Amino acid sequence: MTIRVSVQTAAFSMDAERARLMQGAHEAGGVGAFLGVVRGGAGLRALTLEHYPGMTESMIGRIAAEAQARFGLLGCTIIHRVGRLGVGEPIVLVLCLAAHRAAALDATAFVMDWLKTRAPFWKREEFEDGRTAWVDAREADDAAAARWARDGRAG
């Protein structure tokens, strides 16, 4: 089981990360993947992502370990970018390697739901007219994470 967590400003290659995750994992049957990108609309030009260095990495590592234990993953990669990102740019990559499809896909959704509610990131929107505004947390994200709360919570 390999867990790779990275919080970085640089872009990443989804395929290079997939290859790295799968290296030597002969018992793997599939990779669940989620690539989050900056969604445009309403005059949005870019997002700036801020985080709490140290706590971010430890929370993400914990979420990955929880996913590994719960779904029997063979490997998990979570990369989250910070800094200023334009519309359409990738923000987050989650890859979950498992023997079977259900575990790979469920673990990917699990990781995303917990990332959105437990990892200390904050988004500031920047609009074409120069306005900026911090994004409010969505109650829908808490509800999505709560559906996994079978036996306690991640983190």
Add this chain to the structure above:
Amino acid sequence: MEGVPVITILYFAWLRDRLGRSSESMPLPEGAWYVGDVIRTLAERDGDYRLVFGPQGGAIRCAVNQEFAGPDDGVREGDEVAFFPPVTGG
């Protein structure tokens, strides 16, 4: 300030913007001290602190030494106490 126990307070996102600082030290009084006491102390300050930490303030989350914490969690000398809005990553 030799011998005076302090904690470090960190602010993120709109709290930092509103307060105009990302960190500060706060002396710890004698006796047991909790996150709720830190919030009350900050709310008793003038101006933006009262707006941020008072009853009219927005939703705020707290971490002590990088673990999510609530008002009843204890605070000790040397602790890192962070205040921030509900998270919006992913």
